[in-house]
Amino acid sequence: MSSNTEQILLWLDCDPGHDDALAIILAAFNSHVKFLGISTASGNQTAAKTTANAISILESIGKKHDIPVVMGASKPLLRKRQNSPEIHGESGLDGTSLLPKCDKVLYAKAQERKAIDVMAQTILAQDRKVVLVATGAMTNIALLVSVYPEVVEKVEMFTFMGGASFGPGNVSATAEFNIYIDPEAAQICMQAGFQHVAMIPLDVTHTVLVTDNIIDRIRREVGEKNKTFAQMICELMVFFRDTYERVFDFHDGPPLHDPLAVFYAITHKQNKLAFKEKLMRVDVECGNGLCVGQTVCDIWGNSSTEEKNCYVTLSVDVDKFWDSMIEALVSGGASSPLDS
Numbered sequence: 001m002s003s004n005t006e007q008i009l010l011w012l013d014c015d016p017g018h019d020d021a022l023a024i025i026l027a028a029f030n031s032h033v034k035f036l037g038i039s040t041a042s043g044n045q046t047a048a049k050t051t052a053n054a055i056s057i058l059e060s061i062g063k064k065h066d067i068p069v070v071m072g073a074s075k076p077l078l079r080k081r082q083n084s085p086e087i088h089g090e091s092g093l094d095g096t097s098l099l100p101k102c103d104k105v106l107y108a109k110a111q112e113r114k115a116i117d118v119m120a121q122t123i124l125a126q127d128r129k130v131v132l133v134a135t136g137a138m139t140n141i142a143l144l145v146s147v148y149p150e151v152v153e154k155v156e157m158f159t160f161m162g163g164a165s166f167g168p169g170n171v172s173a174t175a176e177f178n179i180y181i182d183p184e185a186a187q188i189c190m191q192a193g194f195q196h197v198a199m200i201p202l203d204v205t206h207t208v209l210v211t212d213n214i215i216d217r218i219r220r221e222v223g224e225k226n227k228t229f230a231q232m233i234c235e236l237m238v239f240f241r242d243t244y245e246r247v248f249d250f251h252d253g254p255p256l257h258d259p260l261a262v263f264y265a266i267t268h269k270q271n272k273l274a275f276k277e278k279l280m281r282v283d284v285e286c287g288n289g290l291c292v293g294q295t296v297c298d299i300w301g302n303s304s305t306e307e308k309n310c311y312v313t314l315s316v317d318v319d320k321f322w323d324s325m326i327e328a329l330v331s332g333g334a335s336s337p338l339d340s
Contacts, residue, residue, distance in 0.1 A: 007032055008033050009130045012024065012039075023262050036130065043084070045084070046092075048074075051069060055106050057093075064106060076185065077185050086247055095239025099236075116144045124154055132159075135262075158192075164202045175285075181293075198261075208256050208260060208318055210253040226338070228339045237254070266324070281303045281308050
């Protein structure tokens with residue numbers, strides 16, 4: 001990797017989604033990141049809705065003309081589309097009336113070209129390697145590396161939020177949602193040959209909760225100067241909290257999954273490691289039985305024939321993450337038109 005002072009060139013593939021929204025904000029307001037663009041896919045909601053949500057979030061932080069958005073895959077590679085309205089609502093970002101409406105011109109522009117064409121052109125045009133982050137199903141990434149295999153050599157790190165290494169899944173006994181809805185895409189990505197692959201599984205994300213103390217901190221630190229923006233974020237998080245309590249019986253706040261994939265890239269690039277991790281072989285179960293979508297992690301290194309291909313994160317410095325996330329939210333509030 002290059003020097004610690006050099007900005008990360010980051011492309012985010014996502015499906016906003018409450019936690020994806022904060023992943024966008026973290027990437028947009030970290031001084032170590034140059035945010036190249038956003039591709040969207042079906043996942044938490046349909047691709048049409050996740051695209052609109054990405055544009056609305058950028059509008060809410062004053063960045064809608066700075067970070068391009070392209071609409072990607074509307075369905076998995078082989079399977080029927082599955083979304084998650086029970087968690088994220090009918091819009092994918094339910095819970096607040098303060099989120100700006102999607103800009104129709106930018107929404108139309110997001111559909112003008114195929115997402116993988118824009119992704120490939122952007123990544124290949126850079127004068128150094130790019131960090132690729134996925135916080136939803138990996139359909140777009142799988143298509144990208146299949147159609148444009150030369151992109152793989154231009155990616156210095158691929159991080160993704162997904163899977164479960166030791167514990168249970170959140171959509172089945174063994175599978176996490178992002179992997180479960182398109183396991184074939186995830187397996188393609190695991191075998192693509194990226195230089196550095198990092199998996200941020202449920203085992204880690206379930207330790208980073210949006211507690212009442214965190215919501216109070218957002219109201220206090222973000223809302224000190226930008227009350228409307230802080231209120232919007234808190235309303236989104238309260239909706240997310242309530243659905244997680246109803247569906248998954250979480251009583252201490254919902255896990256803020258997706259920003260951790262961005263946070264990994266930021267801290268790793270700076271050599272300020274906030275994660276414990278282990279390099280191991282990871283494959284994805286692509287059958288149709290009870291274990292479909294399981295991320296099979298060779299914890300003990302017993303696979304003598306398969307190369308180790310993924311740094312599986314085991315834990316994260318939760319306080320360090322929240323300091324970084326709150327700092328980004330403060331900057332997002334200062335840039336937001338909601339309080340102008």
